[in-house]
Amino acid sequence: MNGTSFQSDIRFWLRQGNTVNHLLLWNIIVFLGINILRLVITFSPGNVAYAWTFDQLALHSQLSTFILKPWGLITYMFTHVGIFHIFFNMLNLYWFGNLFRGFLGNQRILPLYLLGGITGGLLYLLCYNLFLGYVDATMIGASASVMCILVATATLMPNYEIGLLFLGSVKLKWLALALIVLGLISIPDGNLGGIISHMGGALLGFFYIRILQNGTDLCKPLIWVFDAETRREQRKKQVHKFKPKKSPLKAVKKTDDNSQLKLDQLLDKINEKGYQSLSAEEKAWLDKVSKEN
Structure with a gap:
């Protein structure tokens, strides 16, 4: 080598x-x-x-x-x-x-x-x-x-x-x-x-x-001290907390056309925070994708 x-x-x-x-x-x-x-x-x-x-x-x-x-x-x-x-x-x-x-x-x-x-x-x-x-x-x-x-x-x-x-x-x-x-x-x-x-x-x-x-x-x-991503997420939550809520009549449901991108994001989340950090919806989606493949 x-x-x-x-x-x-x-x-x-x-x-x-x-x-x-x-x-x-x-x-x-x-x-x-x-x-x-x-x-x-x-x-x-x-x-x-x-x-x-x-x-x-x-x-x-x-x-x-x-x-x-x-x-x-x-x-x-x-x-x-x-x-x-x-x-x-x-x-x-x-x-x-x-x-x-x-x-x-x-x-x-x-x-x-x-x-x-x-x-x-x-x-x-x-x-x-x-x-x-x-x-x-x-x-x-x-x-x-x-x-x-x-x-x-x-x-x-x-x-x-x-x-x-x-x-x-x-x-x-x-x-x-x-x-x-x-x-x-x-x-x-x-x-x-x-x-x-x-x-x-x-x-x-x-x-x-x-x-x-x-x-x-x-x-x-x-974790907050060492992990920059955690600090960013906390700041985002604080910003969203004070944003005015949108009218449900104007809410538009967005669909994720890029399954690979979503899969990569979930895998990154598992790598950083563990499988237990996924929501029930994310676990179900990941299970569905794994069965399809």
């Missing part, structure tokens, strides 16, 4: 509008950057670039340090050093992120990733400062964010089955439960703060879906 072909593949990958791909890319970029700095130490033992960068990106448990570096609550969830750490986190993010995206849309991926990581980070701080005393520990990794998306997906569709090597088909609810139990029973082995952060992400993922099913979307404020 030549350089031009590789660049074209990357551009196409990013232009798909899949936030899962964007998150994978940023995690990989940070991983490569920090490990290049780590490699420099081998040839320049006195170099402090790696230690300084790690210190800036990690989440610090000591409150006095955290107050000086609060951005760690965000940056830690994009930072990995170990190859297996990032491999398994990104593999799970790819699998479960795309499953979640297919049902609830692309626009909720980044908000839920951030909320899961923030919840896990805050529980990590709470755990260290209440139970472990005055300890200056650090935490990195996307595990809390990934656990949040994984458990949210399992809560949304608990009986959905995926194939696992050596195990065969496993329902999502049992996979999520197994990961939570494994995390809890490994607490005596150390890394209490890290495991607590994973559980924080898992709890948020569960409650996010339960609250969403009751009509409240915890991601809505962040």
